[in-house]
Amino acid sequence: xxxxxxxxxxxxxxxxxKIECGEKLLDREIKGGYASDLLSDVMANTKEGDIWVxxxxxxxxxxxxxxxxxxxxxxVNNRRPEEETIKKxxxxxxxxxxxxxxxxxxxxxxxxxxISGMR
Amino acid sequence: xxxCLRADLHIHTCLSPCGDLTMSPYRIVKRTRAMKLDILGxxxxxxxxxxxxTINASSDENITVLAGMEVTTAEEVHIIALFDETREVLGLQxxxxxxxxxxxxxxxxxxxxIIVNELDEVVGYNKRLLIxxxxxxxxxxxxxxxxxxxLAIASHVDRETYGIIxxxxxxxxxxxxxxxxxxxxxxxxxxxxxxxxxxxxxxxxASDAHHLEDIGKxxxxxxxxxxxxxxxxxxxxxxxxxxxxxxxNEDSLEV
Numbered sequence: 001x002x003x004x005x006x007x008x009x010x011x012x013x014x015x016x017x018k019i020e021c022g023e024k025l026l027d028r029e030i031k032g033g034y035a036s037d038l039l040s041d042v043m044a045n046t047k048e049g050d051i052w053v054x055x056x057x058x059x060x061x062x063x064x065x066x067x068x069x070x071x072x073x074x075x076v077n078n079r080r081p082e083e084e085t086i087k088k089x090x091x092x093x094x095x096x097x098x099x100x101x102x103x104x105x106x107x108x109x110x111x112x113x114x115i116s117g118m119r
Numbered sequence: 120x121x122x123c124l125r126a127d128l129h130i131h132t133c134l135s136p137c138g139d140l141t142m143s144p145y146r147i148v149k150r151t152r153a154m155k156l157d158i159l160g161x162x163x164x165x166x167x168x169x170x171x172x173t174i175n176a177s178s179d180e181n182i183t184v185l186a187g188m189e190v191t192t193a194e195e196v197h198i199i200a201l202f203d204e205t206r207e208v209l210g211l212q213x214x215x216x217x218x219x220x221x222x223x224x225x226x227x228x229x230x231x232x233i234i235v236n237e238l239d240e241v242v243g244y245n246k247r248l249l250i251x252x253x254x255x256x257x258x259x260x261x262x263x264x265x266x267x268x269x270l271a272i273a274s275h276v277d278r279e280t281y282g283i284i285x286x287x288x289x290x291x292x293x294x295x296x297x298x299x300x301x302x303x304x305x306x307x308x309x310x311x312x313x314x315x316x317x318x319x320x321x322x323x324x325a326s327d328a329h330h331l332e333d334i335g336k337x338x339x340x341x342x343x344x345x346x347x348x349x350x351x352x353x354x355x356x357x358x359x360x361x362x363x364x365x366x367x368n369e370d371s372l373e374v
Binding site: 063 | 193
């Protein structure tokens with residue numbers, strides 16, 4: 001039996017994420033996941049369609065997400081993106097969500113939903 | 120008259136939790152003289168409480184101590200702020216202290232944060248959690264340093280952790296850094312080959328010394344009228360004959 005695809009909107013509902021920007025992009029499929037706060041590491045190791053979990057809110061996260069065709073970004077621990085980050089993300093069509101949970105909890109829940117870092 | 124002055128712009132004292140206990144003002148100045156350096160930048164993590172003591176310790180020497188600090192931004196990027204005067208760096212220190220998280224340093228884990236006088240006598244301990252990051256963003260910090268008349272230099276850009284490229288993937292376009300620092304671990308040409316984007320910026324070499332024997336391990340020689348922030352700024356911008364002559368991590372001069 002073919003597994004249903006997970007969309008960004010599915011995890012927003014399930015994990016009670018707050019949408020910071022990219023409301024029209026939530027139909028995007030999530031193909032996998034990656035977590036890191038070192039952007040050089042993210043550039044080296046993410047795959048297209050990953051959901052990226054981080055606490056960095058600097059505008060560079062948008063450029064990295066765009067470059068690597070990341071599906072969307074989740075900021076953890078109630079961190080908020082900088083104003084400039086939101087502006088850039090709107091322009092570059094990168095959805096950004098925030099969660100009150102720390103990374104470990106959030107990633108555990110994403111994993112339970114069938115999103116894996118290994119593919 | 121322009122003259123060649125050799126600088127190590129990034130040195131820690133025993134105030135930094137990771138700084139060796141022997142990194143006290145008198146010993147630092149003695150070592151600086153032995154290494155024939157003209158300019159020294161004292162840059163402790165998120166604090167400047169040993170600056171004046173080091174300036175006092177150097178008063179009989181032909182050494183200029185720049186009043187600096189190595190600030191950890193919200194992105195966990197290390198930035199060096201350099202000023203002429205202690206009061207200027209203490210102004211920045213006030214901002215930094217207001218943006219450090221509450222919490223007390225745990226000496227057993229991070230190391231002691233010792234405040235000393237020019238005779239290397241202990242006068243107190245800084246209890247703050249200096250090892251950690253402030254909530255000041257990179258952009259805010261660079262603007263703040265410039266507003267206060269200082270130079271903002273990105274520390275050890277070749278290092279993955281706490282270096283701007285490692286933390287943020289690349290150097291943001293809108294950041295007005297005065298220079299980038301290359302650590303003693305890498306030659307200038309290796310750094311340029313590995314991170315081509317850095318060629319847009321003036322490059323300086325500095326030791327980031329945490330131990331006495333590391334002072335002067337990497338240096339930058341400037342052609343300046345006087346050992347001041349304004350003159351160094353001109354040199355970084357290649358203005359009015361002021362310039363960077365050579366860094367000690369140039370391949371041809373590698374020690």
